[in-house]
Amino acid sequence: MWVSPYMGTGNGLGNGKCSMNHTHIINELKPVLSLSDNACLTELQSGEVNRVYKLKDGETRFAVKSLARDEFSGINRFHQFLLQEQLAHREIAPAPVWLNKAQDLWVESWLEKRLEQEIADSDKPGILAGVLAQIHKQPITVRPLDLPKRLFHYVEKAFLEEDDPLVKQTQQVIRQYALDYVPAEHLVLCHNDLSWGHIQSLDPVMIVDWEYAAMGNRFFDLASCASINRFNEQDTERLIARYARQADIAQSTVEHYYYEQKEVVDTTEALWTAALNASCQACV
Structure with missing residues (x-):
């Protein structure tokens, strides 16, 4: 069946006119996309x-992302734009259309979410494992994620002191798991934010929201997927078992590195949340 990838929040108007708080976005996009006066955004x-x-102008549709609230992630949107162009060429991601100079407004082709049938929650871990394995096999080479640098970027944005327990935990994780080095057999293209909602289609596989993607540790990506989707122990076992088969890696090896990287993911998410909270407080 075909469904919208997101549910509308009611901020878009159905009469072809735009609400006033969307006008500045429409005005910026008008000359770039040759929009008519009837163009409208639905949040x-x-x-x-x-x-x-969702940007609608007659029969034309685009997905538009306003990134103005992101003052802490450290993501280079230009590099992500170039990566997504490669992914779109591989037909695994929507084609990026435009990124403004401030890197706070992103436009890409619109995709409807297409699922052939309702999928049981118990089947989702296995499907996500297969999708991850397919992503990890993509013949795309981009800049590797410097995870220690990203972690300390979050520390800085969260205004954490050196004696903060989370900072000490970060230092320990970096040392314990040698995060400045990824073995060649573990280094692959990673999505790093793969929730079930980011899968738009399974046949063919089509994924959205690649903003955290980079060359990185496949097992960090696996542990991140389990965390983002809030998998319980049984779901995690399904994820690991299916990924081991799909990636042709011994299940014991996948289990070992998954639980090693889970601690890294937990620390990363704690720092990300601290940086987000600090950013939100600064805007109040």
């Missing part, structure tokens, strides 16, 4: 950092 369910819109 969709968004994340904690970005606002996502």
Whole structure:
């Protein structure tokens, strides 16, 4: 069946006119996309950092992301734009269309979410494992994620002192798991934010929201997927078992590195949340 990838929040108007708080976005996009006066934005369910819109102008559709609230992530949107161009060429991601100079307004082709049938929650870990394995096999080489640098970037943005327990935990994790080095057999293209909601289609596989993607540790990506989707122990076992088969890696090896990287993911998410909270407080 075909469904919208997000549910509307009611901020878009059905009469072809735009609400006033969307006017500045429309005005910026008009000359770039040759929009008519009837172009309208509908705000969709968004994340904690970005606002996502569906842009409609006659029969033309775009997905628009307002990134103005992201003052802490450290993401280089230009590099992500170039990466997504490669992914779109591989037909695994929507084609990016435009990024403004301030890197706070992103436009890409619109995708409807397409699922052939309702999928049981118990089947989702296995499907996500297969999708991750397919992402990890993509013949795309981009800049590797410097995870220690990213972690200390979050420390700085969260205004954490050196004696803060989370900072000490970060230093310990970096030392214990040698995060400045990824073995060649573990280094692959990673999504690093793969929730079930980011899968738009399974046949063919089509994924959205690649903003945290980079070359990185496949097992960090696996542990991140389990955390983002809030998998319980049984779900995690399914994820690991299916990924081991799909990636042709011994299950015991996947289990070992998964639980090693889980601690890294937990620390990363704690720092990300601290940086987000500090950013939100600064805007109040």
